[in-house]
Amino acid sequence: MGVPFTFVHAADLHLDSPFKGLTKVPAAVRERLRESTFVALGKLSEVVEKEKADFVVLAGDLFDVADRSLRAQLRLQRALGTMTAHGARVFIVHGNHDPESGRQARLDWPEGVFAFGSATVGCIPAYSRKGDLVAHVYGISYPTPSVTDNLALRFKKREGAPFHLALLHANVDGDPSHDNYAPCKLEELITSGFDYWALGHVHDRRVLSEYPHVVYAGNMQGRSIRETGGKGAYVVSVNEAGSIEMKFKDLADVLWREIPVSIEGMESEQQLKNRLLSALEAVRGEAGGRPSVVRIKLEGRGMLHERLLQPNVAEEWIEELREWLGEPEETDAWIWPESIAVRTGGIVRLESVAEEEGFVGELIRGGLAATEHSDASRELLDEAMETLRKQPKIREWLESRSHEERSQWIVQALELSVSLLREDRDGADNRS
Known part of the structure; x- marks a missing residue:
């Protein structure tokens, strides 16, 4: 029988992340994002104290880049000092974003902080x-940003x-969504004899196995629209018999969200405006x-589909939404609102149009056929975008x-083509 204890598992802090790619962002939004990784770190310290x-x-990946900013290093030193002052020790490994080879200021870790080296697996x-x-x-830490060895095989349990x-x-x-650094197999971790694998690198929290536990804590603050929802750390309690209880603590200061809004049943832009504001x-x-x-993410089939596909319409909606929601200050x-992705469909189904005789039917049949196979969709788009x-x-x-993205573009192009060709045909009929 052991002694009950509690530890906190966190990873991928990415302190001082630059949050690239956002356009036309007000100063208040930019500054809140710039500080968000540090705010999450502060919340982590509070959890350590509250949970004892x-x-x-x-x-x-405590830092976002190998050559850590001085600001990030000083903020981390302060936070680690707060954690150890509350009675907790801290164990650290460095990953591909903050390897040992990166430029570092000469700062002392607070007493009670232990950073593992890269030469061999340490045991403390x-x-x-x-x-x-x-x-x-x-x-064990990364010596350089790119580590392709299976580091898990080096771990040996000491009695x-x-x-x-x-x-x-x-x-x-x-x-596949993350660089294949220190690649290993789940089976290797499960059969290694360890009770808990505290993992970093993947930014989604995941429990890959229980008893033994193999756990990704995810990152503590989302950094892009690919990292949506709550982010944080696990509080792990172990009882005398070795049974584990895990609690997730959401530490994110700014949330990233992707929300679906359907255009089905809408006949006017006013209805769309109301639905967008309600969703936000x-x-x-x-x-x-x-x-x-x-x-x-606009989705569903409706009468507004063709208007949404017109040039610059999505950008105009975004600009107006930002106006209606008011200044972030x-x-x-x-x-x-970061962007609007139009994934809608028209009232007329392409499958029905494909059954028609003549040029339009033949065009749609060929386009739909290309969406069925990855090579075909790539070939069609390569030809269309040759220039x-x-x-x-x-x-x-x-x-x-x-392939999914390419197919979506092809479907949208086909629907717009049907609309334009029929408008041209109807206009010709009217003129005659």
């Missing part, structure tokens, strides 16, 4: 606040502790007093698009 955690594990005893040995904590926690920044089972106010109500950056719980593909950056961007 015995220790904290930070699973890599962890104690409860009363001084009882509760676990061995193991870890002498009732609980064994492995701290690792890695890609388990080759998640619902986001405000769910944010718990925090600001939100929101991408709107006026409230802490502001909403900033644009001469630009290297545009070509690279096009080649990185998924």
